[in-house]
Amino acid sequence: MDNYILISTLNDFIFCPYSIYLHNVYMETDESIYYATPQVRGKIAHTGIDKKTYSPRNDCITALPVFSDKYGLLGKIDLFKVAEKKLIERKYQLKQIFRGQIYQLWAQYFCMQEMGYNIESLAFYEISTNKMHPIDIPTQEDEKEFSDFITKFRNYNPSDSITVIARKCQHCIYNNLCDKAEVENVYQ
Numbered sequence: 667m668d669n670y671i672l673i674s675t676l677n678d679f680i681f682c683p684y685s686i687y688l689h690n691v692y693m694e695t696d697e698s699i700y701y702a703t704p705q706v707r708g709k710i711a712h713t714g715i716d717k718k719t720y721s722p723r724n725d726c727i728t729a730l731p732v733f734s735d736k737y738g739l740l741g742k743i744d745l746f747k748v749a750e751k752k753l754i755e756r757k758y759q760l761k762q763i764f765r766g767q768i769y770q771l772w773a774q775y776f777c778m779q780e781m782g783y784n785i786e787s788l789a790f791y792e793i794s795t796n797k798m799h800p801i802d803i804p805t806q807e808d809e810k811e812f813s814d815f816i817t818k819f820r821n822y823n824p825s826d827s828i829t830v831i832a833r834k835c836q837h838c839i840y841n842n843l844c845d846k847a848e849v850e851n852v853y854q
């Protein structure tokens with residue numbers, strides 16, 4: 667497996683796979699936002715729990731770089747409570763939890779498992795309401811769904827036809843660059 671997918675792009679891929687392609691073409695000439703190289707993975711493997719990621723005061727690891735060879739993923743976790751073995755992603759507001767956001771949390775979970783961490787629970791924490799939203803640990807069936815999704819992401823070809831949804835295009839930041847959009851975005 668030569669290329670690693672960034673965990674942060676999983677939710678965007680569900681929003682519209684073509685948006686990942688447009689971002690890659692127009693915004694990042696070095697492709698670092700879409701795929702990271704195996705060299706980056708090597709660097710991460712040696713990061714571990716260092717001074718920058720672990721705070722003994724509140725027993726938390728934050729912003730830990732993670733990777734999975736199994737799924738070809740790279741990213742960073744938000745927060746891991748070591749004693750509770752709880753992996754948390756903080757969001758300012760969570761009106762709705764999208765499947766893509768759950769895939770991102772699962773992706774962090776699978777990465778950390780592969781790196782040898784023991785995780786017993788997952789959650790989103792909504793800062794604006796100070797609420798914790800527990801998420802189930804993925805079952806075998808969930809992992810199959812996740813694996814199929816990663817395969818779909820990896821095999822995506824921008825010349826494939828996609829279903830263009832006007833409501834999404836209206837809120838898409840790539841609208842002005844997109845040859846598939848049939849409506850203008852709301853930010854004009």
Ligand code: SF4
Nearest residue numbers: 682685835838844847
């Ligand atoms: S404008 Fe529409 S079709 Fe184009 S990338 Fe955005 S959501 Fe996808």
